[in-house]
Each structure stands twice: as structure tokens, then as C-alpha cells.
Amino acid sequence: MRTYKYLLVFFSFMALAVNVQAETKRDSIQQVKDMDRYVFRDTLDRECKFGDLKGNYIFLEIWSMSCGPCLRQIPYFEKLSQKYKERPIRFISICVENNISLWKKFLKQKNINGVHWITPILSPFLKENGFMAVPRFVLLDKDGQILWSRAKQPSDPELKKDLDQLFD
Secondary structure, eight states: OHHHHHHHHHHHHHHHHHHHHHHHHHHTOOOOSOGGGOOEEETTSOEEOGGGGTTSEEEEEEEOTTOHHHHHHHHHHHHHHHHTTTSSEEEEEEEEOSOHHHHHHHHHHTTOOSEEEEEOTTOHHHHHHTOOSSSEEEEEOTTSOEEETTOOOTTOHHHHHHHHHHTO
8 A cells, every 4th residue: 555655656746747848848839930920710701810910019818618717718808908999909819719600609699799810729820839728818019929928817907017018
């Protein structure tokens, strides 16, 4: 029985070490410099790119319909979008989903407002920038380059202070 406990502790430690290495590797991914190369679809089936919004900061909410923490952030994201609507910042909600019709139906049923784009689950945008875990919040600068790859969540009151500093 004692040997079993030691083995359990050993393997738990090894699993933790592997997870930390994976996390470090994911964080060390070099973000892509040309963010304008990614193409998304909006709710009207139009192609969208970050370059269409140059001259503005872009705050991204990357989420999934099956993610509880993602869904809890949506109302805060919508309020944040309204608070800064007169500022040079655009709020884009990017859903990670392969089924476009399911996504549109979900937005309509839940009465979710704002600017919405969609990207496939294993899209180059997600993989190349290390955005595989959701929810994820990212701020792009006015040239469309990643400024904050791990922005605070919209429910965090500190995020408003950080955003306000952009406009001082």
C-alpha cells in the first residue's frame, strides 16, 4: 500500500511537470506578425480581416459555444463594447466552431449582440498564435499586431483601467 502511494505521488508529479512544459511551450509560440492574413466570416457570411479595422485597437474575445466560462463573459464583453463605442477600439467576438449555421442559430437564440466572427476549431489563426484554450482575450494595437496576448477578462474591473490607459 505504501509503494502505491509513492507511485501515485511520483506519477502525479511527472504529469504536473509535463503539463508545465506544455504550458511553457504554448506560451513561447511566436505570434504571427501579419495578422491581416487571417480571414474570418461574420454573421452575414462576409469575409473579414483585422486589416479592415486598422487605425483602431481591436479587443478580441475568443470563445466556444460549449464553454461555460466563455458564456459567462459574454454579457461583460457586450457592456465593455458599449462603454468604449466612441473610442478608437473595436470589440470582435470570435467563436471557435466548424458549424456556421449552428453558430448563427446560437447567437440568435441567446440574443447575443455585437460584432461576431467565426473561425474553424483548428484554424491557423488559433494554432499559429497559441490561442487553443478558451476563453481567451487578446488586444491588437492600431496596426493589427498583438499587444496583449493574455488580456484580462471583461468581468475583471482592472481591464477597464488598462483600456482607459490606452486613451490617456
